[in-house]
Amino acid sequence: MDLHAPDRSPGMKLLLSLLVAAVLTIPLFTVYLLVYDRQSQSETARSSIAEGWGGPQTLAGPLIAIPYQEEVTQTVQEGGKPVTRTSVQRRELFLAPTTLDLDTKVKPERRARSIYEAVVYDADISGAATFRLPADTARIVDVATLEFDKAELRFGVADPRGLKPANRITIDEAPVAAQPGNGPAATGGSGFFASFDAAMLRDGVVTARFAFALRGHSVIALAPRAGATRWTVTSPWQHPSFTGGFLPESRGVTADGFSATYKISNLALGVTLVSTADSAVELRAPEVQTTSAYARGSNVPTAEAQVGLIQPVDLYSQVNRSVKYGFLFIGFTFMAFLLFDVVAGVRVSAVEYLLVGAGLVLFFVLLLAFAEVIGFTPAYLVAGAGIIALLTAYSAAVLGSRRRAGFIAGLLIALYGVLYILLSLEAYSLLIGSLLLFAALAAVMYLTRNLDWGGRSAPLTEA
Numbered sequence: 001m002d003l004h005a006p007d008r009s010p011g012m013k014l015l016l017s018l019l020v021a022a023v024l025t026i027p028l029f030t031v032y033l034l035v036y037d038r039q040s041q042s043e044t045a046r047s048s049i050a051e052g053w054g055g056p057q058t059l060a061g062p063l064i065a066i067p068y069q070e071e072v073t074q075t076v077q078e079g080g081k082p083v084t085r086t087s088v089q090r091r092e093l094f095l096a097p098t099t100l101d102l103d104t105k106v107k108p109e110r111r112a113r114s115i116y117e118a119v120v121y122d123a124d125i126s127g128a129a130t131f132r133l134p135a136d137t138a139r140i141v142d143v144a145t146l147e148f149d150k151a152e153l154r155f156g157v158a159d160p161r162g163l164k165p166a167n168r169i170t171i172d173e174a175p176v177a178a179q180p181g182n183g184p185a186a187t188g189g190s191g192f193f194a195s196f197d198a199a200m201l202r203d204g205v206v207t208a209r210f211a212f213a214l215r216g217h218s219v220i221a222l223a224p225r226a227g228a229t230r231w232t233v234t235s236p237w238q239h240p241s242f243t244g245g246f247l248p249e250s251r252g253v254t255a256d257g258f259s260a261t262y263k264i265s266n267l268a269l270g271v272t273l274v275s276t277a278d279s280a281v282e283l284r285a286p287e288v289q290t291t292s293a294y295a296r297g298s299n300v301p302t303a304e305a306q307v308g309l310i311q312p313v314d315l316y317s318q319v320n321r322s323v324k325y326g327f328l329f330i331g332f333t334f335m336a337f338l339l340f341d342v343v344a345g346v347r348v349s350a351v352e353y354l355l356v357g358a359g360l361v362l363f364f365v366l367l368l369a370f371a372e373v374i375g376f377t378p379a380y381l382v383a384g385a386g387i388i389a390l391l392t393a394y395s396a397a398v399l400g401s402r403r404r405a406g407f408i409a410g411l412l413i414a415l416y417g418v419l420y421i422l423l424s425l426e427a428y429s430l431l432i433g434s435l436l437l438f439a440a441l442a443a444v445m446y447l448t449r450n451l452d453w454g455g456r457s458a459p460l461t462e463a
Contacts, residue, residue, distance in 0.1 A: 054162025057216035151198035156187030244306035
């Protein structure tokens with residue numbers, strides 16, 4: 001198919017070039033699917049790297065659970081007659097701290113396997129909690145039935161595999177031993193606990209101090225339950241993401257890391273300090289999210305305060321966005337070749353359009369392949385330089401002039417430069433892109449203002 005055949009008008013050549021461009025949307029869409037597939041593989045690989053280290057962690061508690069016995073009366077039907085039965089059931093009273101002061105120091109570490117990398121961390125947690133039975137506890141349970149000597153202090157950890165053996169728990173300055181399991185409902189029952197005698201709660205205050213260490217990756221979160229929670233998080237990681245249902249009261253991010261302080265009241269949680277069921281606020285487990293996911297945010301409410309250790313650059317998100325501009329690359333380059341064809345009289349065939357378009361699509365494949373190895377910006381320079389050199393050399397042969405090929409090279413350099421700016425300035429990408437399209441349309445209209453697109457009009461003559 002020859003777009004410059006003598007019997008074809010400029011309008012027909014335009015339609016044929018548009019047809020070739022439409023055909024190129026198929027491989028361009030395939031590249032988009034390739035980026036998505038590689039991103040899925042990357043997330044799977046990162047999860048594999050962190051497997052066995054500890055998952056995204058949620059901290060909950062401490063809570064005090066005090067067992068008691070309660071008589072329960074039930075009426076059942078036997079032989080068509082109502083029968084009342086009384087039984088004694090064993091239940092638990094759950095008491096949240098009046099105040100909780102929690103300090104978390106997160107030490108991140110990058111771990112790599114092949115071309116993939118994951119961020120894991122060691123966290124040192126220490127804190128102090130004070131407990132007091134509210135004055136209205138009697139309206140919930142008969143205090144005389146509480147078995148204070150069988151009380152348990154319970155801590156929740158989402159993935160107990162990450163717990164380290166070193167821990168310290170003291171209750172009113174007396175050390176107690178930690179045992180596995182029996183965590184609060186906020187972490188699905190996973191965690192650890194310590195048995196102790198809570199007799200001081202009858203008319204006094206119990207103070208618990210604790211310190212333990214655990215491992216995890218990507219996210220650390222807190223499910224608050226105390227009357228007043230103060231959670232301080234510090235880390236040398238320079239790229240935190242603060243998400244969840246609560247944001248820090250104060251935070252600072254510097255080249256040396258970040259620090260954040262949360263202050264949360266149980267009034268904001270909508271739960272009481274004492275209850276007969278460990279019915280914590282409905283929580284959503286912390287999820288490992290990419291940078292783009294953090295940017296989009298989430299509409300799912302959560303009663304957690306979450307801190308994510310995100311990667312500063314999500315290369316798959318950037319490559320994905322660049323592929324969406326592939327249509328502009330094809331359109332601008334084809335328009336330049338079409339103008340050389342219909343204005344300068346240079347023969348450009350459909351096959352030549354197709355080969356040039358294939359080179360433009362190949363850029364995105366090269367960008368993805370190199371970005372996984374050397375990073376996005378170096379990959380962009382390498383892939384862009386290679387495609388510009390290839391298409392410039394080919395254009396010199398097709399257009400029959402190094403000068404014309406130089407124009408194509410300049411156009412491609414400008415396009416790749418503008419695209420990089422669009423990717424860097426996400427907030428202004430629409431504005432810059434629309435201005436670029438306006439300028440291109442104005443240039444085409446000016447260059448073709450005297451062109452007879454139909455090729456059949458007779459010259460205009462004055463009456």
